[in-house]
Amino acid sequence: MASVLTESQSKELQKAIIGYLSTINADKTAATMRDELGFNVGFTHTYGKLAHILEKKWTTNTLLQRKVMTLEAQVDRLGKALESFPQSQSRNQEPFKWLPVQPAYTLKSHRAAITSVAFHPAFSSLASSSEDCTIKIWNWELGELEKTFKGHTATITGLDFGGNINHILLASCSNDLLIKLWDPSKDYANIRTLSGHGHTVSCVRFLTPNQNTLVSASRDTSIRFWDVLTGSCVKTIFTDCGWIRDLAPSYDGRWLISGSSDHNATIWNVASGNSQSILRGHGSPLECCAFAPPTSHSYLIALVGAKEPQVRSSAGFVATGGRDKTIKLWDLQGGLIKTLVGHDNWVRGLVFHPGGRFLLSVGDDRSIKCWNLAEGARLWKTLDNIHDGFISCIRWAPCAVSPIERHHSPKETLETRPVSEEEMRTSGFPCVLATGSTDSKVHVFA
Structure with missing residues (x-):
C-alpha cells in the first residue's frame, strides 16, 4: 500500500x-x-x-x-x-397575517416577576429582567439559557438593545436609580453606569436602533438623553407629568411619546425638547405607549376617514394603554381616533405588528389581544390565560435593518413616504415575539 x-x-x-x-x-x-x-x-x-x-x-x-x-x-x-422547532406557524403562514398561537418555548429560570424583555437586533439572543435583580440571556431559537448576570441592587425595570450595528449594547434600568450598559461582545461586561435620575428609572430606549443615544424616563418626572459612548447626559427634559412610566421613540428618532401617572401621554420633539401635544382621555395612570410603524399608516388614515394621506413623517400615529383597561389610538396632533375596549384589567404592554395590520396588547387579565387595524381596529383574536400571572411586557423581534434605514438613502429626509406593504413584503420581517409575566416565565412565540 x-x-x-x-x-x-x-x-x-x-x-x-x-x-x-x-x-x-x-x-x-x-x-x-x-x-x-x-x-x-x-x-x-x-x-x-x-x-x-x-x-x-x-x-x-x-x-x-x-x-x-x-x-x-x-x-x-x-x-x-x-x-x-415549532416554526410551522410562521413558515406556512403569510407573515402579514401571522399572529401568535401557542408558545414555542417557555423560558424558566427567574425567581421573581419578569419586568422587561428585549431582542438582540442581529443574533438569536433574548434578554429578560426581573424583580430578582438579574438579567438573563436566552437563545430564543433553542429555548436555552445562555447567561445570567447581576449588577443592579434593586428591581430591574427596563431593557433595550441598541447602538451602532457594529457595537450593539444592552441597556438596563432599575429602582436603584441607575442605568447600566452591558457589552455582548465582552460576555456582557458592565462597561458603564449612568447616574443622574433622582428616583426609580422606569424605562430605557435607544433613540433609534443604530444610534448611540439612549433615552430614559423616571419617577423623578424627567426624561434624559445619554451618549452611550461617553456615558454623559447630553439633554434633560423636565416635565410636570408626574411619574413617567413608559416612553417610546418614533421610527425616525425625531419624536418621543411618554405615558405618565397623571393619566396623560405627551408627544415630545427630540430636537427642541418641547412638547408637541398632550393626549388626554385616559381615566387612570398610563402603563404603556407605542408609535405605529409606517406600515400601519394606511389603515389608521382610513380609520380617521381621511381621503388623502396627511402623514408625511414616519411618526403619524401612536397607541396608549393604561389602568383604565382601555387602549387609545391617537394622531400626532393629539386627536383621539378610537378607544379599544376588551381587557378586563390593566393594560401593561403594546406592540404593533411589523406588517401594520394588527396591534397586540397584554395585561393583568393574563391575555394577549390582537386588534385588526384593517377592519376598524376591532378585536380580532384573544389568547386567554397564556401565563399563570399578570402579563407585564411584550416585545416583537426587530428587523435586522429598520424600515426607515432600508428604504431611504442618506441624502433623503425622513419626511418622505411611509414604507409600503410591498416593500416590507420584499424585505421581510421576523415573526417572533416574547412576553413576560409575574409568574416569572418568558414565553417565546414563533
Missing part, C-alpha cells in the same frame, strides 16, 4: 519513534529498529528531541479528535432541535 507520507516525512517519523523508544528505556527495540532502517548508532542522541515532538503531535491529535467528536455531537443535537 502506498504511503501517504513523503520520503522525508517517513524518515522523520521513524527517527521520532526510535527516539521515543529510547526515552522509555526500550533500548533493545530502538536498536533493532535503528539497525533495520540503517540509521547510525549516534542517532538516538542526535535526534532524541524528535521524541518530544512525537508526544506533542500525539496529544494534539487526540485533543483534535475529541473536539471533532464534540462538534459532531453538537451539530447532531442542533439539527434535531431545528427539526423539532
Whole structure:
C-alpha cells in the first residue's frame, strides 16, 4: 500500500519513534529498529528531541479528535432541535397575517416577576429582567439559557438593545436609580453606569436602533438623553407629568411619546425638547405607549376617514394603554381616533405588528389581544390565560435593518413616504415575539 507520507516525512517519523523508544528505556527495540532502517548508532542522541515532538503531535491529535467528536455531537443535537422547532406557524403562514398561537418555548429560570424583555437586533439572543435583580440571556431559537448576570441592587425595570450595528449594547434600568450598559461582545461586561435620575428609572430606549443615544424616563418626572459612548447626559427634559412610566421613540428618532401617572401621554420633539401635544382621555395612570410603524399608516388614515394621506413623517400615529383597561389610538396632533375596549384589567404592554395590520396588547387579565387595524381596529383574536400571572411586557423581534434605514438613502429626509406593504413584503420581517409575566416565565412565540 502506498504511503501517504513523503520520503522525508517517513524518515522523520521513524527517527521520532526510535527516539521515543529510547526515552522509555526500550533500548533493545530502538536498536533493532535503528539497525533495520540503517540509521547510525549516534542517532538516538542526535535526534532524541524528535521524541518530544512525537508526544506533542500525539496529544494534539487526540485533543483534535475529541473536539471533532464534540462538534459532531453538537451539530447532531442542533439539527434535531431545528427539526423539532415549532416554526410551522410562521413558515406556512403569510407573515402579514401571522399572529401568535401557542408558545414555542417557555423560558424558566427567574425567581421573581419578569419586568422587561428585549431582542438582540442581529443574533438569536433574548434578554429578560426581573424583580430578582438579574438579567438573563436566552437563545430564543433553542429555548436555552445562555447567561445570567447581576449588577443592579434593586428591581430591574427596563431593557433595550441598541447602538451602532457594529457595537450593539444592552441597556438596563432599575429602582436603584441607575442605568447600566452591558457589552455582548465582552460576555456582557458592565462597561458603564449612568447616574443622574433622582428616583426609580422606569424605562430605557435607544433613540433609534443604530444610534448611540439612549433615552430614559423616571419617577423623578424627567426624561434624559445619554451618549452611550461617553456615558454623559447630553439633554434633560423636565416635565410636570408626574411619574413617567413608559416612553417610546418614533421610527425616525425625531419624536418621543411618554405615558405618565397623571393619566396623560405627551408627544415630545427630540430636537427642541418641547412638547408637541398632550393626549388626554385616559381615566387612570398610563402603563404603556407605542408609535405605529409606517406600515400601519394606511389603515389608521382610513380609520380617521381621511381621503388623502396627511402623514408625511414616519411618526403619524401612536397607541396608549393604561389602568383604565382601555387602549387609545391617537394622531400626532393629539386627536383621539378610537378607544379599544376588551381587557378586563390593566393594560401593561403594546406592540404593533411589523406588517401594520394588527396591534397586540397584554395585561393583568393574563391575555394577549390582537386588534385588526384593517377592519376598524376591532378585536380580532384573544389568547386567554397564556401565563399563570399578570402579563407585564411584550416585545416583537426587530428587523435586522429598520424600515426607515432600508428604504431611504442618506441624502433623503425622513419626511418622505411611509414604507409600503410591498416593500416590507420584499424585505421581510421576523415573526417572533416574547412576553413576560409575574409568574416569572418568558414565553417565546414563533
